[in-house]
Amino acid sequence: MRKDENTRQHIIIKSAELFNQKGYAGSSIQDIIEATGLTKGGIYRRFSNKDEIAVEAFEYAGQVLMEQLSSAINNADTAIDKIMAVCNVHIDPVNNPPIKGGCPLLNTAVESDDTFPILRDRALAAYEEMLSLVQGILKHGIAVEEFRSDVDVDSLSSFIVSSLEGSVMASRLSRDSKHVGFVMQQLRVLLNTYIKI
Template sequence: MRKGEKTRQHIIEKAAGLFNQKGYAGSSIQDIMEVTGLTKGGVYRTFSGKDEIALEAFDYASRILMGHFLNAAEKAETAVDKIMAVCAVYEDPVNHPPIEGGCPLLNTAVEADDGYLPLREKAAAAHSQFTAFIQGILDKGVSSGELLPTLHTEALASFVVSSLEGSVMASRLTGDNKHAGFVIHQIKTILSTYQIK
């Protein structure tokens, strides 16, 4: 990797943690300079500005998060176990979030709701990808005969993603992982009602 590419990757990685903790609006070029150890010229030689950095940093954080989900699911055999393994990525959002600062999808979605449109579009695409991933697992569970054919996989996938993200917000807001625990338990209970015994 060339020096310029290394610098670019360094900025992306450091900015991803910064934006995930302080938010896009709450982070300045000065903050990016501080976390990267670069001068303003060093940052601007690599990126046109904070907007460009934010988009690439979100992509980077999203890839890491999706990697956690994929790795968790690959270690499980059944569809239900795969979903529960994905849920376990969020079992301790207070002390051990999957990425420094919490969930980049949740943090960005909340902040970018009325702000920077391109970042909002990135968050929406990541949400769709996560939901489709969960739905794909459920679809395989139905086709393999593990789950009832009456299961509305799109609806349950939306419920799982929305519930997980909400539980991360509640747990981090209150400093209590019980909210994540409650949601994970309820997801398991719901899945069990669709299992073919």
């Protein structure tokens, strides 16, 4: 990687952490300068504005999270274990989040609104990717006859992702990661009701 590309990647990584902790609206170009150790010119030689940095930083954070999820899934055998592995990536969002500052999907989804439609669209795409990941696990579970064929994949995957993201929010808000554990416990009970006998 060339030095200019390395510097650009450095800005993206540091900005992803910054935005994930302080939010996009709460972070200034000066914050990016301080986080990266670069000058204003060093930032603007590589990005035209903060919006461009935010979009690339979110994409980077999403890639990091998806790599962690893929790794966790690949180390699990059954569909239930794979769903639990997805949840387990978020097991300690207070002290050990998958990315510094918490779940980038949750943080960006909460902050994004009509004032930054591009970032909102990226957050929506990331949410749909997460749903698709869970749907794929459930469909595979049906195909290999781990789950019954009458599982409503769309409904169940939405419930799983919504429950997980809600538990991450509750854990970060209360500064107690037990909420993710509670959701995992209840999801395992629920998923066991769909096991094909």
